[in-house]
Amino acid sequence: MAGHEHHADGFHQHPHEHAGTPPHRHPHHHRTDEVAVPHQHTHATSFESLTYIVSPVHALDARAKILAALVLVLGVVTTAPLRPAEFALFCILLAAVAAIARLPLRRLVGRSLAVLPVAATIALLAPLQASGGSWNAAGLAAAWSGDGWLVAWGILSKAWLSASCMLLLAATTRTADLLQGLRSLGVPAVFVMLLAFIARYVGVLGDQLHSLRIALASRAPHLRGRALMRALGSITGNLFVRSYERGERVYAAMLARGYTGTLPVSTTARMGAAEVLLIVTALLAAFALALY
Amino acid sequence: MHIPDGMLQAPTWVPAWLGSAGVLAYAIREVRRRLSDGTIVMMAVMAALIFALQMLNFPVAGGTSGHFAGGAAAAIVLGLWPAMLVMAAVVTVQAVFFADGGITALGANMLTMAIIGPLVGHGIYRAITRLRDTRTAKVTGAFASAWIACVAAALAAGCLLWLSGRAPLIPVLGAMGFWHALIGLGEGAITAGLVSYLLAVRPDLLARDARMPADARSVRKTALGLAAIAIVAVGISFLASANPDGLEFVYEHLGAAFEESSVLGGAMPDYVIPGMGNETLAGVLAGLVGLILTGVLVYGLLTAVRSRRAQQAE
Known part of the structure; x- marks a missing residue:
């Protein structure tokens, strides 16, 4: 980025000359190209804005929500492939929570469907495998009596429902509360600090990466193959050095604010009737799945 | 490579969770013991960087694209234990905030991407740079370690799927290996570029790792521990398939019961x-x-x- 100053309004200067005049500068705006147009700021969570909605679910203690999500995911994952009734029960449960939380259902569902392509690649192997025989650990003893398609349905539905649970958690809990909840549930402090820094700085560093790529694309739009890879390597190195130096500044700033080795904790946690109700509901739902 | 929930079965994801938790707990202990607060803060910013760099897409043969994973790069620049923690944090954020990779499968995803990747990458890079401590050796070592780490992590993920009875061994290893051998080229090239850039600009950053040497004994202990867990997991998987446990017993009955339950x-x-x-x-x-x-x-x-x-x- 040397010599390329990025101003907020998009205007910048570099020296150049017109015919018959000496080299000079004047501010101008670059034609926007396709690299620059879809400039999306990277946020810690895709649902950062949703976490600021005011609703009963948002107001719940983060620990209760984390535990409920864990219980539901465990219930979904450990049960046999979900039967239609179970699947419907679970969908209604999630939709009800989303409604109580006043979340935009369409956006939530759209995001949750992103898990399906990944799951489908493996899920579609199951029918093949059921018909093809037993080359694997579980199949060696021919324990697979089930229909392969049922297995595929099990994988897809479980992946989707679990992902939906986690997205509901992410959409109804502010990042700081979620991290605090994880900390008080026993996740080691160093690890929570790593998570916190990822959440806090990925936007900044992602934007830096983005402007580096724009700089690269505007100087060498036709890079391919090894040359492109070498350039990407240099971008990576550049970001490493800058992040390292940012880390030094961040630490100095933290020391200046009284950092003593642990991140400060706000204690607004509560475990009231609503929190207990949420966990109990999750437990009931999970047991219903397990027993049915 | 992010395995979602519902794909792995309990005999696979429970040992994977326990194994990763154990290794990471050890890594946390090592990091706290050896690194100052300042270095830990630095490491945390680096975690954010690795997360951001995973958005770095590059074209792979056939019109698709892969993205940078960074396990080997983190191990080369930060050292083994910090790299494991950094990668584990990245995988966790992806699972918890983005539902990218499952929660029950988080242990397995940590195992492949945050433990095996950095472990293999670190080992290869150290082995090569120990042979010859030249610039060429470091850049080549970076490429080789990143490529091998990428392929190793993919093969490990394939093995986990096989253990769960989700895919036949040879085909899944072939597919994962082939694909990630291609993606690994990009990963390797970027890691090599990173190392050569750092050698030119801030060679001191690469030497930092020397301050936190992963002594061979603890690495060997970790590797042995992982091997033991793998053997136990394989054993449990075979046992589980030989004697259908409660879960699979229910499952077998479901095959018939599925049609009976009323859709309406x-x-x-x-x-x-x-x-x-x-x-x-x-x-x-x-x-x-x-x-x-x-x-x-x-x-x-x-x-x-x-x-x-x-x-x-x-």
Whole structure:
């Protein structure tokens, strides 16, 4: 980025000359190209804005929500492939929570469907495998009596429902509360600090990466193959050095604010009737799945 | 490579969770013991960087694209234990905030991407740079370690899928290996570029790792531990398939029961008067869940109406 100053309004200067005049500068705006147009700021969570909605679910203690999500995911994952009734029960449960939380259902569902392509690649192997025989650990003893398609349905539905649970958690809990909840549930402090820094700085560093790529694309739009890879390597190195130096500044700033080795904790946690109700509901739902 | 929930079975994901948790707990201990607060903060910013760099897409043969993973790069620049923690944090954020990779599968995803990747990458890079401590050796070592780490992590993920009976061994290893051998070229090239850039600009950053040497003994202990867990997991998987446990027993029965359950029965079909059977109990529980949800919804609706009325009254 040397010599390329990025101003907020998009205007910048570099020296150049017109015919018959000496080299000079004047501010101008670059034609926007396709690299620059879809400039999306990277946020810690895709649902950062949703976490600021005011609703009963948002107001719940983060620990209760984390535990409920864990219980539901465990219930979904450990049960046999979900039967239609179970699947419907679970969908209604999630939709009800989303409604109580006043979340935009369409956006939530759209995001949750992103898990399906990944799951489908493996899920579609199951029918093949059921018909093809037993080359694997579980199949060696021919324990697979089930229909392969049922297995595929099990994988897809479980992946989707679990992902939906986690997205509901992410959409109804502010990042700081979620991290605090994880900390008080026993996740080691160093690890929570790593998570916190990822959440806090990925936007900044992602934007830096983005402007580096724009700089690269505007100087060498036709890079391919090894040359492109070498350039990407240099971008990576550049970001490493800058992040390292940012880390030094961040630490100095933290020391200046009284950092003593642990991140400060706000204690607004509560475990009231609503929190207990949420966990109990999750437990009931999970047991219903397990027993049915 | 992010395995979602529901794909791995309990005999696979439980040992994977325990194994990763153990290794990471050890890594946390090492990091706290050896690194100053300042270095830990630096490491945390680097974690954010690795997360951001995973958005770095590059074209792979065939019109698709792969993205940078960074396990080997982190191990080369930060050292083995910090790299494991950094990668584990990245994978965790992806799972918890983005539902990218499952929660029960988080242990498995950590195992492949946060433990095996950095472990292999670190080992290869150290081995090569120990042979020859030249610039060429470091850049080549970076390429080789990143490529091998990428392929190793993919093969490990393939093995986990195989252990769960989700895919036949040879084909899944072939597919994962082939694909990630291609993606690994990009990963390797970027890692090599990174190392050569750092050698030119800030060679001191590469030397930092020397301050936190991963002594061979603890690495060997970790590797042995992982191998033991793998053997146990394989054993459990085979046992589980030989003697269908409760879960699979239920599952086998379901094959037949699946058609019987009424599709039109709504959320809670098969209501029987309480008295016996799991199904009845499940129905009661489902009814309770429905009751609670309805109650909360109605309550929420009523409060909303009341507050609107109050607003109108003002």
